[in-house]
Amino acid sequence: MTIIDKLLGLAIVILAAVTMFLLALPSTSLRFTRKSKKRSKQTLRPLPAFQKLRRAIGLAIEDGQGVHLSLGKANILQADAASALSGLSTLQRLAQLSIVSDQPPIVTSGDGTLAILSQDTLQAAYRSGSAMAQYRPDLGRMAGPTSFSYVAGTMPVIHREKVYTNILIGNYGPEIGLLCEAADREGTFTLAASDALPAQAVLYATAQEPLIGEEMFAIPAYLKAGNFHRSSIQAQDLIRWVLIISLIVGALLKLLQSLLGISIL
Amino acid sequence: MRAPVSTAIAISVAVILLLGSFLPVPLLQDVLQPYLLGCAVIVGGVAALIGVYNLLSVHIKKLSAPKAGNLYSLFLIIAFVITFAAGLWFSPSNANFQRVVTHIQVPVETSLLALLAISLTYTSLRLLQKRKDKMAWIFVGSTFVFLIATGGYFGGLIGDGGALNGFAVFINSLPLAGARGILLGVGLGSLTTGLRIVFGADRPYSG
Numbered sequence: 001m002t003i004i005d006k007l008l009g010l011a012i013v014i015l016a017a018v019t020m021f022l023l024a025l026p027s028t029s030l031r032f033t034r035k036s037k038k039r040s041k042q043t044l045r046p047l048p049a050f051q052k053l054r055r056a057i058g059l060a061i062e063d064g065q066g067v068h069l070s071l072g073k074a075n076i077l078q079a080d081a082a083s084a085l086s087g088l089s090t091l092q093r094l095a096q097l098s099i100v101s102d103q104p105p106i107v108t109s110g111d112g113t114l115a116i117l118s119q120d121t122l123q124a125a126y127r128s129g130s131a132m133a134q135y136r137p138d139l140g141r142m143a144g145p146t147s148f149s150y151v152a153g154t155m156p157v158i159h160r161e162k163v164y165t166n167i168l169i170g171n172y173g174p175e176i177g178l179l180c181e182a183a184d185r186e187g188t189f190t191l192a193a194s195d196a197l198p199a200q201a202v203l204y205a206t207a208q209e210p211l212i213g214e215e216m217f218a219i220p221a222y223l224k225a226g227n228f229h230r231s232s233i234q235a236q237d238l239i240r241w242v243l244i245i246s247l248i249v250g251a252l253l254k255l256l257q258s259l260l261g262i263s264i265l
Numbered sequence: 266m267r268a269p270v271s272t273a274i275a276i277s278v279a280v281i282l283l284l285g286s287f288l289p290v291p292l293l294q295d296v297l298q299p300y301l302l303g304c305a306v307i308v309g310g311v312a313a314l315i316g317v318y319n320l321l322s323v324h325i326k327k328l329s330a331p332k333a334g335n336l337y338s339l340f341l342i343i344a345f346v347i348t349f350a351a352g353l354w355f356s357p358s359n360a361n362f363q364r365v366v367t368h369i370q371v372p373v374e375t376s377l378l379a380l381l382a383i384s385l386t387y388t389s390l391r392l393l394q395k396r397k398d399k400m401a402w403i404f405v406g407s408t409f410v411f412l413i414a415t416g417g418y419f420g421g422l423i424g425d426g427g428a429l430n431g432f433a434v435f436i437n438s439l440p441l442a443g444a445r446g447i448l449l450g451v452g453l454g455s456l457t458t459g460l461r462i463v464f465g466a467d468r469p470y471s472g
Contacts, residue, residue, distance in 0.1 A: 003289065010287040016453075017460050024466075077302075077309050082455030085462065088469040112316020113309055117469045124468075141323045142316040148374040153320075156337070174381065181384045195451045197444055204404060206388045213447040217454030228466035232457040239453055 015242070016235050023231035044233060049191060049209040050222035056165040056189035057094065057223075061101040065164035067094060068157055070179065071118060072170020072194065073110025073150050080171040082217070083195040084114055087169040088121050089220040089229070094167070095125030097223070104134050108143040108157055109170075110150035115142035151175045158182045168192040168207075169216060172199040180206035193219070272465050279463045321345060410436065 074084040107118040118140035126135040143153030183190040192207035193216035203210035221229035285293035324338035423433035461467040
């Protein structure tokens with residue numbers, strides 16, 4: 001990677017950070033609200049999968065049935081950890097919503113660090129909700145350390161632990177198909193997302209509500225986790241347009257270069 | 266703010282690692298970054314041990330509750346104790362120990378893979394029943410096209426120098442473009458997720 005590539009990368013990171021920060025500022029939100037109430041309500045585009053998820057979580061809480069969150073097998077020290085971090089944000093919000101339920105959420109993961117973080121997240125949510133009596137350390141558990149042992153360890157949770165809603169968010173391979181199949185057999189609601197392309201292809205065919213691409217990172221925002229989550233989604237959309245325009249301009253300049261024979265790039 | 270010390274440590278470490286990835290500053294790249302990553306690796310190793318303890322404790326607890334299917338937990342504990350004892354006795358790098366473990370693990374995981382293949386075939390057949398939209402037809406159609414194109418049925422036509430080689434190259438470039446688009450989205454999502462932690466908005470550590 002050359003120094004120019006690194007500086008371009010840093011510029012994108014700074015642009016994302018500044019955009020997120022500005023959009024999260026209360027004054028910016030207020031300006032939007034004053035300008036148009038309708039516009040502020042439509043800051044996140046409606047996605048049917050998230051509407052169904054909110055309904056499924058609500059029904060599970062009302063019926064006193066459990067919600068199962070699977071965080072995948074991402075290693076927190078690797079580049080694929082972002083999917084697991086998104087899963088942990090979802091867990092935080094899910095735990096806050098489930099405090100009124102008799103059945104706390106069950107979290108499975110394929111990595112020791114993730115298991116500890118899931119226990120920690122659950123504990124923090126129950127502590128802040130003054131409901132520590134509901135917390136048990138075995139609610140956040142490591143199901144297995146390899147891809148298939150993780151799936152084999154998670155399937156009994158779906159089959160036997162009174163689960164009404166399954167949320168699968170994280171790094172998986174095609175083996176996620178077995179989890180979706182298990183959830184389908186139990187007739188439970190399943191929302192699934194992965195950062196890996198083979199898993200996304202499998203999910204499209206097997207999951208009840210698959211999320212493709214960056215939709216996975218929007219789950220906490222759609223569960224109303226906070227102002228910053230919403231602003232991060234808006235910043236993501238904005239930078240995507242910047243990148244699309246840059247790619248098109250770059251392609252056009254390359255085309256001109258080959259047509260005219262002038263070195264532009 | 267809850268746990269201000271943890272939050273301050275997490276934010277400062279994240280900023281150091283982020284800047285070290287982009288800026289060619291020797292203090293960041295040669296001293297701080299390797300030291301912090303080394304610490305993270307040690308913590309990760311200890312966390313793996315705690316994860317295994319967590320796995321065992323969940324299954325021991327399951328054994329104490331009389332419920333159908335808990336026999337699997339007994340098998341898991343027995344297998345763990347035998348493997349752990351053998352690993353300590355022979356050492357994990359022992360060739361015979363590795364051979365025995367691999368010869369048990371690989372067939373079990375391969376049988377799950379076979380189950381996955383059957384499950385996926387069945388689900389693909391049911392896809393059009395489950396989803397009746399345009400995208401489902403496109404998904405099924407493109408699956409058939411690629412199965413036929415990459416199955417070697419038209420080797421003479423689409424291979425090097427074949428009459429339809431150019432068309433095959435064009436078809437093969439389509440999923441690449443789609444994959445890049447999806448990966449770009451995933452990359453942006455990862456970036457904003459990381460920035461939420463840098464800003465202290467997400468604190469997956471009791472913060």
